[in-house]
Structures are given as structure tokens and as C-alpha cells.
Amino acid sequence: MSVLLTEPRPEAVIVALDEVPLPLSAVALFGRHCPLELELGVGKGRFAIAWAQAHPEIALLGVERARTYLELAALRAVRAGVGNLRLVHTTAEDLLFRCLGVGSVAGVHVYFPDPWPKKRHHKRRFFRPENVARLAEVMEEGALLRVKTDHPEYAQVIRRVVEDDGRFAPVPAGEAFAAIPPTHFELKYQAQSRLVYLMAWRVLAS
Numbered sequence: 001m002s003v004l005l006t007e008p009r010p011e012a013v014i015v016a017l018d019e020v021p022l023p024l025s026a027v028a029l030f031g032r033h034c035p036l037e038l039e040l041g042v043g044k045g046r047f048a049i050a051w052a053q054a055h056p057e058i059a060l061l062g063v064e065r066a067r068t069y070l071e072l073a074a075l076r077a078v079r080a081g082v083g084n085l086r087l088v089h090t091t092a093e094d095l096l097f098r099c100l101g102v103g104s105v106a107g108v109h110v111y112f113p114d115p116w117p118k119k120r121h122h123k124r125r126f127f128r129p130e131n132v133a134r135l136a137e138v139m140e141e142g143a144l145l146r147v148k149t150d151h152p153e154y155a156q157v158i159r160r161v162v163e164d165d166g167r168f169a170p171v172p173a174g175e176a177f178a179a180i181p182p183t184h185f186e187l188k189y190q191a192q193s194r195l196v197y198l199m200a201w202r203v204l205a206s
């Protein structure tokens with residue numbers, strides 16, 4: 001008798017956005033009512049897998065625009081047997097503006113967003129007023145926005161843009177990041193003893 005051993009398929013974790021009803025919900029994605037959290041720019045998936053494993057009570061939806069990273073993250077998630085993580089291949093902006101409804105998200109993680117250090121590229125940065133305004137809309141009251149960056153100038157910009165929006169109250173980093181697993185980039189920066197800025201806010205009642 002021969003046994004066919006098949007590799008778990010990453011497609012089980014990747015959600016095709018043209019095959020699910022929009023706006024996205026935990027019920028549509030995971031078949032159950034539970035808090036839906038987002039990670040924007042999952043990279044190779046290190047944080048997403050660890051966070052989903054540590055919190056089976058939530059559903060985590062990760063977005064990544066680089067197909068090769070997305071597929072690697074999905075393969076790792078399938079191999080790790082994580083059932084409460086789904087990944088979508090699009091941009092964070094498309095996910096926020098087209099795919100999610102108002103007040104539908106219980107938490108957002110943005111770790112090491114591309115800093116686009118050259119001045120002529122600043123307009124490509126994720127943290128700009130219209131994206132932060134949309135975050136405030138899709139996040140429910142009391143939801144946490146957590147951000148990490150190694151880039152000092154971008155850290156200042158992020159803090160200013162989020163706080164200028166007026167709908168986010170700062171949360172002490174020690175409280176917000178106490179149990180947050182490191183990302184792939186973070187481990188790399190720790191090995192280089194590079195300073196990392198941790199910032200968190202809670203969405204205020206409207």
C-alpha cells in the first residue's frame with residue numbers, strides 16, 4: 001500500500017477578494033462571530049502566525065502586497081496549523097477603503113511600514129491623513145492601533161498624523177506591547193541593536 005503525503009496548501013489561508021462578500025467580516029472569513037484584527041504589511045508572516053496562535057479567540061486578517069511574501073507567510077501558517085489567520089493579496093489602502101465596513105475591526109497592527117525616506121517618495125507612505133481617517137472609521141470604539149518603526153523621522157510623522165486626526169488617544173507602550181511577539185524585521189533590527197519606536201493608540205468614542 002502506498003501513502004501519498006501531500007504538502008499543506010497555502011491557498012487554504014489566502015482569501016481571493018473576488019470570491020468573498022464585501023464588506024469582509026469574521027463570519028464571512030472564518031465562519032464565526034469574533035473580534036476581527038488586521039495586520040497591514042505582514043511580510044513573511046512571523047508576527048501574524050505567532051499572534052493568531054496566541055489568541056485563538058480572535059480572527060486575524062493580514063494584508064500584503066508582495067505576492068512572494070504573501071505565499072511564504074501562507075505556507076508557514078498552513079504548516080503551523082493556524083486556523084484563525086487569513087491573508088489577502090492587495091494593498092492596505094484597498095483593504096481599508098473597499099473591503100471593510102465602518103466599525104468592523106477590533107485591532108490594527110502595523111509593524112515596520114516602509115519609511116520611504118526620500119522626500120519625493122513621502123507621498124507613498126502609509127501613514128497619511130486620509131489613511132488614518134479611514135482607520136478611525138473601520139476600527140470600533142476602544143480598538144487598539146499598534147505601530148512599530150525603526151525610522152526616527154517617520155516615527156514623528158506617524159505620531160503627528162495619528163494624533164492630528166483627533167479620534168485616537170495614546171496608550172502607554174508598556175501596556176500595549178507587553179505580549180506582542182516580534183516581527184521578522186524586528187529580530188533583524190534587534191540583532192543590529194537598532195532603536196525601535198513603539199506607538200499605540202485607542203480609538204475614542206465618536
Ligand SMILES: C[S@@+](CC[C@H](N)C(=O)[O-])C[C@H]1O[C@@H](n2cnc3c(N)ncnc32)[C@H](O)[C@@H]1O
Pocket residue numbers: 040041042043044063064065066069090091092093110111112113114126183184185186
Ligand atoms: C518593511 S516590511 C515589514 C514586514 C513585517 N511587518 C515585519 O515587520 O517583518 C514592509 C512590508 O509591508 C508591505 N507593504 C508595503 N506597503 C504596503 C501596502 N500599501 N499594502 C500592503 N502591504 C504593503 C511590503 O511588501 C513589506 O512586506
